[in-house]
Amino acid sequence: MIKAKKKFGQNFLIDNQIIKLIVDEIKFSETNKYLEIGPGMGALTSELQKNTKNLDLIEIDPDMIKILSAKINSTTQIFEGDVLGFSDNFFEGYNVVLGNLPYYIATEIIFRFIPINNVDILYFMVQKEVADRLVAKTGSKENSILTNLLGFNFRAEKCFDIKPESFDPSPKVTSSFIKLTRHRDYINEIRYVDYKRIIKESFKFKRKNLKNNLKGVLNLNDFENLEILPTNRAEDLSIEDFIKITKYVITNA
Ligand code: SAM
Numbered sequence: 001m002i003k004a005k006k007k008f009g010q011n012f013l014i015d016n017q018i019i020k021l022i023v024d025e026i027k028f029s030e031t032n033k034y035l036e037i038g039p040g041m042g043a044l045t046s047e048l049q050k051n052t053k054n055l056d057l058i059e060i061d062p063d064m065i066k067i068l069s070a071k072i073n074s075t076t077q078i079f080e081g082d083v084l085g086f087s088d089n090f091f092e093g094y095n096v097v098l099g100n101l102p103y104y105i106a107t108e109i110i111f112r113f114i115p116i117n118n119v120d121i122l123y124f125m126v127q128k129e130v131a132d133r134l135v136a137k138t139g140s141k142e143n144s145i146l147t148n149l150l151g152f153n154f155r156a157e158k159c160f161d162i163k164p165e166s167f168d169p170s171p172k173v174t175s176s177f178i179k180l181t182r183h184r185d186y187i188n189e190i191r192y193v194d195y196k197r198i199i200k201e202s203f204k205f206k207r208k209n210l211k212n213n214l215k216g217v218l219n220l221n222d223f224e225n226l227e228i229l230p231t232n233r234a235e236d237l238s239i240e241d242f243i244k245i246t247k248y249v250i251t252n253a
Contacts, residue, residue, distance in 0.1 A: 012167060012168050037058050038060070099123075134180070157179045199234075
């Protein structure tokens with residue numbers, strides 16, 4: 001049995017019930033092109049292949065690739081390398097991306113797909129803590145930069161949690177299976193780059209309120225015009241509030 005590599009965040013799924021739940025959650029269609037990130041020894045891959053002929057893989061670990069090569073069918077290609085090193089062009093060949101993500105770069109991988117417009121659905125296994133931030137409600141302490149940047153582009157759903165014992169080796173934390181579906185509700189209203197700048201500024205210092213974090217961007221009069229309390233913290237605002245602020249800043253700049 002091959003030893004799991006910590007540096008690649010390897011926690012292999014060993015729970016057939018969870019694998020079945022994941023596959024049941026995925027909508028398969030002949031027209032979709034699926035890309036799995038970090039297939040490892042192929043726990044999910046084999047089940048995915050029963051449902052689609054349009055599946056390719058990206059894996060960083062050559063040892064895993066050796067194992068996978070013996071398992072996959074001829075329609076599946078394996079691309080070796082760091083998923084974060086592949087170009088936008090490469091990802092344009094796919095519209096559904098999935099995987100049990102290596103937790104050390106899970107959020108970077110999620111962010112990587114924001115600008116890849118043709119990727120409409122992401123199914124990922126991530127730490128529960130990341131999932132809770134993705135689906136956080138306005139006013140909760142989990143409402144964060146991640147919630148608002150992702151939420152501008154994708155609707156996030158937590159499908160179910162997965163206990164550590166479903167993996168070998170067991171991670172220290174609970175995991176969650178999530179589905180992110182691209183929506184295009186806001187992209188015609190404002191540019192994402194402008195929105196992103198406001199989000200970054202608003203959440204700059206977690207304990208500070210908006211008046212302090214947005215000093216130099218909005219004055220007290222501006223807050224009054226926007227009908228937003230300057231004593232609020234960023235976590236108290238919704239995506240629509242941040243869009244309103246962004247539009248205001250752009251218009252009055
Ligand atoms: N999918 C398998 C499973 O569920 O059993 C393995 C999941 S394991 C949590 C993460 C996988 O991602 C490992 O196979 C690891 O080698 C791979 N990986 C880690 N970092 C990566 C990267 N930067 N790019 C591509 N794959 C990576």
